[in-house]
Amino acid sequence: MLMINHEFTEILRQNYPIFIPTITTPGSSVYHKLFHSDKPGKSLLFDIIKNYNLEERCQLYFSNVEMTDDLIVNPHEYLLYDKFDYMEWDEYQSESINILNGEFGPEYTVTKKDMKKIKKDFKASREKIAKHEQTLHDYFTHVKVFNKCFIDKDSAFIADQKQILSKVNWKDSYLTTKNQDVNYDNLEAKVYPWLTRKSPHFELLTTTSEVIEFDFDPNNFLLNYKETLNGKGIVLTISDSHVDDCVRLIHLLRYLGNTLPIEIIYTEGTLSDESKLQIRGASTSQSDQNYPVQDVTLINVSPAIDSNYKYKFEKFGNKILAVLFNSFEEIILIDADTILTKPPDFFFELEKYKQSGTLFYRDRNTAEFRSDYDIKLFLLLMNSHLDEKLFGLSQISEKTMSMPAISQKISHVMESGLVLINRKLHFTQPLVMANLNFFSPIAEKLYGDKEMFWLSLSIMGDENYEFDNLPAAAIGDFTPYEERINNLENPPKEFKSQELCSNHPAHINDEDDHTLLWFNSGFKFCNQGANVDFEAEFTKGDRFTNLKTLEQFQAFWENKLEIKYAMVPPKNAQTDDEYLDEPNKAWQHMGQYCGGYTWCAYSSIGNSDDPDDKGFIIKFTPDEIEHFNKLGEVWMHSYNYLDE
Known part of the structure; x- marks a missing residue:
């Protein structure tokens, strides 16, 4: 048995090398439960890799998830971000002494009792952070495994594994029961409780003015939505305060000869009838008779978002909803105040977009830098070696490590005023973005939506994204x-x-x-x-x-x-x-x-x-x-x- 154990270990080492920069990733609590309890972990891993199909792996995973308030991922989880807690010891000690001096005066002498309390508080802050980090890693792993199991459904990697292990016969391997008790009917609701799993309202503004709702299976809402995506189009999200810029943008698009349809995402009560009239007029006015009329659909996403979570998508969060709830397979997402100098369809012909199904643009290369802890937290969210072995969720590579946010600690890498995404290739990206936005220890480090676009893809193990090489000019x-x-x-x-x-x-x-x-x-x-x-x-x-x-x-x-x-x-x-x-x-x-x-x-x-x-x-x-x-x-x- 030991010889087979060694052979299996060597096969894993050769085919699934651990990416060293993420070796400190805590790993999902589910894996800890499966492989680090009283069960023979390596023999169970062998049994899963050799004998389990994707559905059986998914059953095993979710039957071992511990839920909070009957949720697998809880967007309301209270993870308070306090910069003081994240300081290293020297800075924490110095700041604690400064606080005492502020309370009792600059001449105050720190006592042994004070130092004992400072050390105790520092230890407590470390323990709290470790607990929060584990919660965040668990949540993101749950999301990624769900997406793999029920949206992407890509199991090609399993055939490769079976081929690799075909000649290995570890008779003493641990055999677990495949038929796990998992209720799939409500699984999507437990991972994405912020979704009502109902259709947004699509208002055909410049044609019939008809409002359309689609009928989706509530137990397979996201997969159904993905399957309806079609064509190329322009997407933006606005409220009444952006209408003036939006009207100007539409006239600019007409001048550029745009023929792509436009979808404008908004939430209930943020776009008045007067604003809709202005948008319709800009799109169809005969004063621009030499330029094409624009095909505009307004999408009210409020019916698709549970009212208890709408506040989670305020301000920059609206762009996450815009990426998720448009109807296009390929999108050019733009801000209302973005100025294009080329027709939108020009961008879809750029080589980097055609190669990867994404194209991102860099922000100003300013000398503003991140803390070491920012980088550590980002890496903690990446896929572990077990994610790759069990679910084909790739570990990151030097591509992610070479991103300026990580390699140079640059604060601002991406400018998100114009983003190109092939949604069929990267459909689950906004689902990961949403979770980045939910939790303050992460959101506080991201300055809005900008870095979420590339970071979410790296977290998914999807490094098939491209940037224009040049920083903003x-x-x-x-x-x-x-x-x-x-x-x-x-x-x-x-x-x-x-x-x-x-x-x-x-x-x-x-x-x-x-x-x-x-x-x-x-x-x-x-x-x-x-x-x-x-x-x-x-x-x-x-x-x-x-x-x-x-x-x-x-x-x-x-x-x-x-x-x-x-x-x-x-x-x-x-x-x-x-x-x-x-x-x-x-x-x-x-x-x-x-x-x-x-x-x-x-x-x-x-x-x-x-x-x-x-x-x-x-x-x-x-x-x-x-x-x-x-x-x-x-x-x-x-x-x-x-x-x-």
Whole structure:
């Protein structure tokens, strides 16, 4: 038996090597129950891998799940995030002493009793975190195993396993009872209690105005929904506050010749009849008679979401619902204030999308960094070696480890104003995204929805996603030399770098390192008018000093963005090189302008010859500039369809 045991161990080692960066992943409590109790774990594992089909593995797994409040995954689980609890010992001790000094005065001397309590509290915080981490890992494993068993239903890996073990006969293996007592009727409801398993309401806004509901099997709601997906389309989520931008976007799409259908996701009570009239008018108005009418469907997702969980999807969470509840097989998800410079169908022909069924774009490469614990938590959610052996859920590889959020601890990797996804290939992604959004220890580290798109795929073991290689660019015109030396005591005669200040993160096609594909924050130079104190910003005098009066300053802020250049900053977010008068960061936040939205990009940082300290500049052709100007005119026009 020992020889067969060794042979089996060697087969596992060769075919399912453990990915070292995730070796500390706690593993599901279900696995601990199965393989680390009084049962002979390795012989049971052998028996499962050699003899169990996917359905039998699923039965075994879910019959060993311990439920809370009759739920397998509880979105209301109270996992309070307190940064203090996550500090390492030295920082925890120092901060605890600071708290005592704040209570009793700076001269207070810390006693042995105080230190004993601090150590006790630190130990308690470690235990609480470990418990929370196990809960989170369990929840995400339950979700991924359910998705594998009942939505993806991909069992090809099992045939490979049977082939590998076909000549191994471990007669003393542990035989468990295959017929487990699992009630599948309510399993989906226990894993996804936030779903009512009822259809959203589809309102055919620009055709018949009919409202349609689909009839789904409540016990197989998600699989049924996946099977109805069809075609390509544009998806966005809005409320009344976004309607002005949405109307402008629709006119922009018409000008670009868009022929793809549009689905707008919203929740009950957030989109008024007046807003619907404006959207219908923008889509069908004959004043744009030379441009195609748009096919728009409004999707009210409230009927599909249990009312007890609707608050979980406020703000950025609406984009998760937009990804899940549209009807398309392939989507281009955009924000209402996104500016496309190419027709939407152009994006579906980009090579990286065709290869992977996804295409994501990078955020500004700013020098803002994550804590070590952020990285640890992300890795704790990844698939374990047992997930891969039992359910074919792949462990991550160096692809995930090389993501800047992990390899460089960069805080902002992805910009989600435009996202492409083939939903048939990646259908369960928004289900994992939703769970990332539910629990504050994770959500507090993600700054909205942006990082959820790629992180959810890595957590699933689906690394078949692609990013445009280039970080976000700044667009507009260069800062004159005279302005850059404003606050310098000994200004240089010239700068090695160029500076371009912009309020719009922009995205360049990495297939040619030239084409401007899209940018965010509308077409006004500053799209934050409601948050701008024009007089206060005008008097700063750090930049934009060519605007001599307050009236000129305000008019420039509210006018169309003029795009002459794009600047893609260096790959390195910052440099330790001796930089003298040169910038040491790829981006400098000019928070005193445009309500905090202005960032200045630099063509190089420091004075070294490191290629990663150098970006590049794109000078647009007269034809390209004319195209941008026309797009700006379309977007900046005033539209009102309430009186028609």
